[in-house]
Amino acid sequence: MSIPFTSDTLVKDIVNELPKTSDVFKKNRIDFCCGGNIPLSQAAAQNNLNMDNLIEELKEVYEKSEPADTDIEVWTNSDSNTIIDHVIAGYHRVTEDELTQLSPYVTKVSRVHGDNHPELLKVNELFYEFKKEMIEHMAKEEEIVFPLIRQLANNTAPNREKAIAMIVELEKEHDHAGEILRQIRAVTADFELPLDACGTYRLVYKRLEDLEGLTFMHVHLENNILFPRYID
Known part of the structure; x- marks a missing residue:
């Protein structure tokens, strides 16, 4: 499943699109509030995080957010x-x-x-x-x-x-x-x-x-x- 963000997407935009990603950022000590106006890659670098691992964590949240069949x-x-x-x-x-x-x-x-x-x-x-x-x-x-x-x-x-x-x-x-x-x-x-x-x-x-x-x-x-x- 493709995710609607890349390493160039601003942190704040990811949280705005999918609020539960804030839990991932909080766990990794990434400031998505006042410091969220930076690309995901920059946030990862500032916190010495592996970019691929961070993307995988965010992808997992995104996949779990898919709406259940509630027909x-x-x-x-x-x-x-x-x-x-x-x-x-x-x-x-x-x-x-x-x-x-x-x-x-x-x-x-x-x-x-x-x-x-x-x-x-x-x-x-x-x-x-x-x-x-x-x-x-x-x-x-x-x-x-x-x-x-x-x-x-x-x-x-x-x-x-x-x-x-x-x-x-x-x-x-x-x-x-x-x-x-x-x-x-x-x-x-x-x-x-x-x-x-x-x-x-x-x-x-x-x-x-x-x-x-x-x-x-x-x-x-x-x-x-x-x-x-x-x-x-």
Whole structure:
């Protein structure tokens, strides 16, 4: 697969095109924010990095970013076990990783720019509330509710009413997570950036918006395709 950048591409342009590459740059101590207006080759040279290895790391992020097949017809025709496996691999693991990687950026932006942009303090509060709830929610799905749904699918559930009640509880948690995301969107004025936004500031808004989209698709697969099979 060809990648949309070369050794001559500016570091900041790579992050703008694919925000998750910021994790690669952070790990390699490349300043993609204030010092991002230099070619990738220059950044590698300044940090004594092997250019080929750096390109490979970025290529891996790019390949993993390819959108999963989320065609609705595919999932409506899939069995419940297949959907559950897809949700765990394609949404739970990805969400957990993103919440971990994004946390220090959210904290840094609120600390550095919070005095001039108090909305960032609210964003920080809402993000960590969302993070805590989603981690607990996904653990509950994997450890308790998904096994119950697998039993429902196989007609082996010992207590159908309990299983359905747990599914309804998940839907309520989805509603609350969605409300937190709506508050983040509202307080950021639809992720509108101020004129003085630095690279990290831009990165946080872009990744928060991507996280919103990831969460909405996750919830869609469950609320609109998986759960209705077992509740009216």
